[in-house]
Amino acid sequence: MSEKFLLKGISSTAMHAAGHKNAEDAHLTPIFATSTFTFDTAEDGMDRFAGTDKTRVYSRWGNPTFTAAEETIAALEAFGLKDDNGQPLQLKALLHSSGQAAMSTLFLSNLKAGDAILSHYSLYGGTQELMTKVLAATGIEVIIVDMRSLNLVSEALQQHPQIKLVHIETPANPTIQCVDIAAVTKIAKTKNVIVSVDNTFATPYLQQPFKFGVDYVFHSTTKFLNGHGTAIGGVLLGKDLEKMRTSVWKWHVLLGGNSNPFDAFLLAQGMKTLEIRMERHCANAQAVAAFLEKHPAIAQVNFTGLSSHPDHELCKKQMRLPGAVMSFELKGGLDAGKQFINQLQMCVRAISLGTVDTLVSHPASMSHFGIPREERLKYGITDGLIRLSVGIENIEDIIRDLDQALQ
Numbered sequence: 001m002s003e004k005f006l007l008k009g010i011s012s013t014a015m016h017a018a019g020h021k022n023a024e025d026a027h028l029t030p031i032f033a034t035s036t037f038t039f040d041t042a043e044d045g046m047d048r049f050a051g052t053d054k055t056r057v058y059s060r061w062g063n064p065t066f067t068a069a070e071e072t073i074a075a076l077e078a079f080g081l082k083d084d085n086g087q088p089l090q091l092k093a094l095l096h097s098s099g100q101a102a103m104s105t106l107f108l109s110n111l112k113a114g115d116a117i118l119s120h121y122s123l124y125g126g127t128q129e130l131m132t133k134v135l136a137a138t139g140i141e142v143i144i145v146d147m148r149s150l151n152l153v154s155e156a157l158q159q160h161p162q163i164k165l166v167h168i169e170t171p172a173n174p175t176i177q178c179v180d181i182a183a184v185t186k187i188a189k190t191k192n193v194i195v196s197v198d199n200t201f202a203t204p205y206l207q208q209p210f211k212f213g214v215d216y217v218f219h220s221t222t223k224f225l226n227g228h229g230t231a232i233g234g235v236l237l238g239k240d241l242e243k244m245r246t247s248v249w250k251w252h253v254l255l256g257g258n259s260n261p262f263d264a265f266l267l268a269q270g271m272k273t274l275e276i277r278m279e280r281h282c283a284n285a286q287a288v289a290a291f292l293e294k295h296p297a298i299a300q301v302n303f304t305g306l307s308s309h310p311d312h313e314l315c316k317k318q319m320r321l322p323g324a325v326m327s328f329e330l331k332g333g334l335d336a337g338k339q340f341i342n343q344l345q346m347c348v349r350a351i352s353l354g355t356v357d358t359l360v361s362h363p364a365s366m367s368h369f370g371i372p373r374e375e376r377l378k379y380g381i382t383d384g385l386i387r388l389s390v391g392i393e394n395i396e397d398i399i400r401d402l403d404q405a406l407q
């Protein structure tokens, strides 16, 4: 594609931002299954070691298949945004082997012993454990508040000047609560504190946190970005290009959480259909939520697309559409939860989310089975809670399956 041709649409960006150039003129970026790269001469080697582009040295440092996926995600997160000088926003993405690996790079490259991190109380379990087990063990303090209260955020920053990073997950897993990215970032910036956002549930199609002045965006690419459940992966994006290429990149390669060429290839293919998948995911989810809300066996539906949800207005303010993950509470508790799950005929019993097919899980008997009841209740994981990641199947079939399982 010509560099002069400005891409105006998200799908075109997802398909063409990374370009199609490679030595063999392959249409798709090949799977560069190689651990290392050859140098023509010693001088060639020196140039590549000295340069900022480390994609052709050693695959823990970078690899052309990773670059294709990284450039696509960077283009999607920056789509239509401008930097402080009014120029198109430039981002640097670093692909990792998992969301957890990307999160480790984010936290460890920005925090040191004696610093503190501030975050919301509803977080993905792995993030919470990374904070409370790994960060805490390295002498980094973890401060958790309900970030939907801006007063609590201001108070925490006032009382703890050691806070160096504010980490927001919105919508949050598993409660689907939303945090006001613009408002929290504004408060954090009065204290020069770095802000990162976990954008996994939304994807750049539904929400672009860099628009609100944040410093980093994180994704578990395992979910909607890949879209087909074919690979675990994670990505960290930053707008301070120099820092991303030096200190953040250094932590990334030292921690060793690099991606691999096959998973990067699968991700690059999956992202090409992001826009049309998300449109269908969201339309289906809205219809499913409307169906569940009226069902007599259901006590409550947690979905920000419903006006009954406390974060409905905030979701409308910062997201294009409310996404496709929801949870609902069965009136019959644990037994009703297990029965419902066992009766499903088409929807798939599995944890994870963001795949093209509908995934349903019952945390009390699955992901949170080993956690004492009192403990999980504190996080809103009640006996009859069902989590649903609505897929892109035909909506009639999804609703028919849920309906028969609820009988």
Ligand code: PLP
Residues within 6 Å of the ligand: 098, 099, 100, 101, 124, 126, 127, 169, 173, 198, 200, 201, 219, 220, 221, 222, 232, 233, 234, 352
């Ligand atoms: N963040 C969120 C919101 C998640 O849902 C997950 C996984 O479910 C992660 C981070 C961790 O990602 P991964 O499982 O790819 O390591």
